[in-house]
Every structure is written in C-alpha cells, then in structure tokens.
Amino acid sequence: AALPAPDTAGLTAVLRSAVAQGAPGALARLDDHGTTYRLTRGVADRTTGRPISTEDRFRIGSVTKTFSTVVLLQLADEHRLALDEPVNHYLPGLLPDDRITVRHVLSHRSGLYDYSNDMFANSVSGFEAVRKKVFTYRQLVALSLEKPRTNAPGAAYAYSNTNFVVAGLLIEKLTGQPVGTAYQNRIIGPLKLTDTFYVHPDTAIPGRYARGYLTPDTAGAPLVDATAQTVSWAQSAGALISSAHDLDVFYGALLKGKLMSAARLAEMERFTKVNSTTAYGLGLRRRDLTCGVSVYGHTGAVQGYYTYAFSTKDGGRSLTAVANTSNNGKVLDTLAGALESAFCGKQ
Numbered sequence: 166a167a168l169p170a171p172d173t174a175g176l177t178a179v180l181r182s183a184v185a186q187g188a189p190g191a192l193a194r195l196d197d198h199g200t201t202y203r204l205t206r207g208v209a210d211r212t213t214g215r216p217i218s219t220e221d222r223f224r225i226g227s228v229t230k231t232f233s234t235v236v237l238l239q240l241a242d243e244h245r246l247a248l249d250e251p252v253n254h255y256l257p258g259l260l261p262d263d264r265i266t267v268r269h270v271l272s273h274r275s276g277l278y279d280y281s282n283d284m285f286a287n288s289v290s291g292f293e294a295v296r297k298k299v300f301t302y303r304q305l306v307a308l309s310l311e312k313p314r315t316n317a318p319g320a321a322y323a324y325s326n327t328n329f330v331v332a333g334l335l336i337e338k339l340t341g342q343p344v345g346t347a348y349q350n351r352i353i354g355p356l357k358l359t360d361t362f363y364v365h366p367d368t369a370i371p372g373r374y375a376r377g378y379l380t381p382d383t384a385g386a387p388l389v390d391a392t393a394q395t396v397s398w399a400q401s402a403g404a405l406i407s408s409a410h411d412l413d414v415f416y417g418a419l420l421k422g423k424l425m426s427a428a429r430l431a432e433m434e435r436f437t438k439v440n441s442t443t444a445y446g447l448g449l450r451r452r453d454l455t456c457g458v459s460v461y462g463h464t465g466a467v468q469g470y471y472t473y474a475f476s477t478k479d480g481g482r483s484l485t486a487v488a489n490t491s492n493n494g495k496v497l498d499t500l501a502g503a504l505e506s507a508f509c510g511k512q
C-alpha cells in the first residue's frame with residue numbers, strides 16, 4: 166500500500182518542541198522517492214547564533230553500528246565470516262565464553278556487559294574524563310569483562326556497546342585494515358557519502374558541522390559544548406560523523422539491497438522483540454509505527470547529538486532527524502515523533 170504523504174507541519178512541530186525542550190537546534194531531512202524535504206529549527210552554534218542547516222555534519226553515535234554490521238555481513242557474503250561461529254574462533258581467547266557467536270554480538274544477545282554504563286553514570290564528569298582519551302578495543306573489552314555477563318549467550322536481548330567494539334575487532338582481524346578503511350572502501354566510497362568520515366582518534370569534525378551540547382544531570386546547569394571529542398570510548402560502536410543526506414542515502418541503499426546479498430539482508434532483518442514498538446536485528450532497529458508502517462534504521466545518542474535515521478522496508482522513503490543535544494530524555498522522545506510525521510502522515 167502506498168505510504169501517506171509526509172506531514173511536514175508535524176515534522177516542523179517536532180523540531181520546534183525539541184528546541185523548546187532544550188535542544189539548541191534540530192533538523193530533519195526526508196527523501197521520498199526523489200522528493201527531498203528539508204526542515205530546521207534553532208542554531209548550530211550557541212556562541213555565534215548560526216542557524217542549524219540540514220547540510221551540517223554531526224556525530225551519529227550508534228548509527229555507526231549499522232555501518233559495522235554491513236562490513237561484517239559483506240565479509241559473510243565473501244565466505245570470510247560465519248554468523249554462527251564463536252567470536253573466539255576468529256579472535257582466540259578474546260571472550261571468556263566460546264558459546265558467544267558473531268550473531269549474538271550483532272543482535273545484542275551476547276550478555277557482554279556495557280562498560281559505558283559505569284563510564285557515564287555521571288554524565289558531565291564521565292564525559293570530561295574520556296573526551297580526549299584514546300582507548301584500544303581490548304581496553305574497552307577488558308572494562309566490560311570486569312563485570313558479570315548479563316545473560317547466557319543468546320538467551321536475551323541486552324543492548325551493549327561492548328558488542329560493537331567486538332565487531333570492530335572482528336573487522337580489523339578479518340580485513341587486516343583499520344575499521345575506517347573498511348567503512349571507506351565498502352560503504353562510503355561506493356555510495357559517495359562525501360559527508361561521512363571516520364576520523365578517530367582526531368577530535369575535529371571536518372568541514373561544516375553543528376556543534377553538539379551535552380545536557381548536564383543537574384537541572385538548570387549550563388549546557389556543555391561536547392563537539393570536540395575522540396569518541397574513543399565507542400569507535401566502531403559510535404564514532405562515525407555523517408549528515409542527514411548521507412544517512413538517508415545509506416539506509417535507502419541498504420534496504421534496497423545494494424550493500425549485500427538478499428540472503429544476508431534477510432539475516433540482518435531477523436528481529437528480536439525489544440518492546441511493544443521496537444525490535445532489533447543485526448545492527449538494525451525496526452520501529453513499528455502507529456499507522457502499521459514499520460521502519461528500519463538506527464538511533465544514536467553520543468554526547469551532544471541525538472539521531473534517528475530510518476527508512477521504509479523498500480528504501481523508498483528515508484528520514485534523518487537530529488537534535489544537537491543529548492542526555493535530555495524529553496528531546497529524545499520528542500524526536501521519535503518525527504518518524505510518525507514522516508511515515509504515517511497527518512494523524
């Protein structure tokens with residue numbers, strides 16, 4: 166069935182609410198079968214007051230997880246990786262349980278504890294402690310293994326950044342290259358994503374970008390400019406930089422089957438239910454909207470930036486919505502409304 170027309174007034178209202186709730190700026194870009202809608206509200210930079218633009222680059226946080234998964238599924242297509250092999254088959258001795266498979270890791274069912282829970286228990290001091298730090302993947306895995314596993318391998322869904330740090334180790338082991346090279350050669354170059362960069366451990370965002378502002382835990386305390394950071398605590402779990410255009414192209418291409426075989430895409434779309442409206446596949450979220458439409462993509466929350474990047478199953482309509490703040494649950498929830506406006510139309 167044809168999708169309802171996008172509700173651009175609804176999208177505008179979502180962005181206005183996000184700013185009213187504390188985001189300095191918010192943007193949305195919708196690419197719908199060749200027609201592009203661009204909406205903005207507020208500023209990219211609180212000091213200069215420059216208005217935010219849908220052309221601005223930003224940190225995409227865990228949307229990075231889909232990029233890491235695409236690389237690994239391409240390696241599966243090349244028979245260089247098997248999803249149901251134990252991680253330890255490729256990285257001997259890395260994990261304390263040989264039963265943890267690549268599929269468990271990519272679907273957040275490994276049980277590996279998420280070290281970021283402790284790292285950011287206090288949002289500002291936790292961030293300031295790591296914003297310039299450079300971690301190795303193995304240091305991050307070691308932080309996770311200091312804590313017990315949350316579930317037996319495959320027994321439950323439990324979101325953990327550790328899983329996609331393991332994914333980064335797998336990519337580097339199997340390709341013999343840094344993850345940035347694999348992203349460039351396998352995704353960024355072929356799709357011509359000229360706004361998409363993996364610059365870790367550099368802290369600067371290339372070209373024109375929106376500054377990102379971390380909301381402190383204490384109500385009323387001033388926002389913290391979080392723009393300059395290594396994102397080394399996340400790397401293959403969250404350190405990519407991109408734009409609304411590039412993410413719309415990426416998820417559109419993914420869902421159109423342009424990045425891997427149909428068999429592998431079907432594996433990516435085997436979903437574990439997370440809650441009444443969300444399910445998780447392999448590095449991919451499915452969100453079931455009120456109008457019965459399901460959309461496929463990922464969300465991101467990295468210091469200073471919230472992102473929703475989702476497409477229809479056929480990749481024909483893609484939306485990227487961003488607010489340049491984080492640690493603000495009201496804004497994160499409000500931004501989810503952009504999916505309803507974009508894919509369900511006027512309610």
Ligand SMILES: CC1(C)S[C@@H]2[C@H](NC(=O)CCCC[C@H](NC(=O)C[NH3+])C(=O)[O-])C(=O)N2[C@H]1C(=O)[O-]
Nearest residue numbers: 226227281285288464465466467468469491492
């Ligand atoms: C599940 C999420 C939302 S959280 C996960 C990942 N981001 C992180 O794990 C960073 C958490 C700290 C971010 C920080 N929060 C705090 O410090 C809270 N004390 C802030 O908001 O700036 C990402 O991105 N994912 C989102 C996803 O996948 O949708």
